[in-house]
Amino acid sequence: MARKTPKKSTRTVRLRERPGRLMRWMLRYLLRGILIVIALAFVATLTFSAVNPPTTPYMFAEGRRVGGVNQTWVPIEQIAPSMARSAVAAEDANFCTHWGLDLTAIRAALADGGNRGGSTISQQVVKNVYLWQGRSWLRKSLEALMTPLVEAVWSKERILEVYLNVAEFDEGVFGVEAAAVHYFGVQAKDLSDVQAARLAAILPAPKSRSASQPTSFVQRRATSIRDGAATIAADGRAGCFE
Numbered sequence: 001m002a003r004k005t006p007k008k009s010t011r012t013v014r015l016r017e018r019p020g021r022l023m024r025w026m027l028r029y030l031l032r033g034i035l036i037v038i039a040l041a042f043v044a045t046l047t048f049s050a051v052n053p054p055t056t057p058y059m060f061a062e063g064r065r066v067g068g069v070n071q072t073w074v075p076i077e078q079i080a081p082s083m084a085r086s087a088v089a090a091e092d093a094n095f096c097t098h099w100g101l102d103l104t105a106i107r108a109a110l111a112d113g114g115n116r117g118g119s120t121i122s123q124q125v126v127k128n129v130y131l132w133q134g135r136s137w138l139r140k141s142l143e144a145l146m147t148p149l150v151e152a153v154w155s156k157e158r159i160l161e162v163y164l165n166v167a168e169f170d171e172g173v174f175g176v177e178a179a180a181v182h183y184f185g186v187q188a189k190d191l192s193d194v195q196a197a198r199l200a201a202i203l204p205a206p207k208s209r210s211a212s213q214p215t216s217f218v219q220r221r222a223t224s225i226r227d228g229a230a231t232i233a234a235d236g237r238a239g240c241f242e
Helices: 010-048 057-066 081-091 103-111 121-130 137-153 156-166 176-184 193-201 216-234
Strands: 168-170
Touching: 010 121, 010 137, 057 168, 081 121, 081 156, 081 193, 081 216, 121 137, 121 156, 156 176, 168 176, 176 193, 193 216
Parallel strands: none
Antiparallel strands: none
16 A cells, blocks of 8 residues: 655644745735835925925924024015025026936036035925935935925925025024024015025035125135026026026
8 A cells, every 4th residue: 555645734834834924924014114104205295385394303403402493484485586596506506407316416426525515405405304414325315215206296486495494594593584684684585696695605504604704715605606696597597486
């Protein structure tokens, strides 16, 4: 008689199936997590396309550190056009022509060894409104993923409006309205071309530069920004927000 092959025990089968079940469970929950994150990002992006952010992570942290912040939100219609042009000329001259990531500027920054920034205004808005400060790969990756979404949902005018209202201009001073009063005693809508250029000139390092008492470096940079603002107005690169 032929010898019968002994049947595998139920316990042995279950043990062999357990790694496969665990992997499927992990993949299922990972996928759910990714979908939840995407949904939350879309909701957050859609919300702030119409609702002004009440604060930002950095503004909140600075407020706790210095005992409060000075910020007054103003719509872009109440900001001097020269201020909007100056900010774009200083930080992102191709603002109207890219989709959130300026690959040319990124390549130039990499070629320069990281000594200059490659972030667009759109990226800075995403970082300031939704993320945190720093240079970690995680933050940069989230920034790169969220920026095209913001560009797809928000108008260029809205992106620039939010940027000008949450940018830091001095310790505890956020937004162009508070900055205009702080440095020059005027409202944002009354800024002159020179004043607007000086405010834009201090944006990369607001804690160490002054718009009302500019160093020779800030004066030279402001002059360059003023010329750049006139250039983008003449060649049409300001058309998406004017």
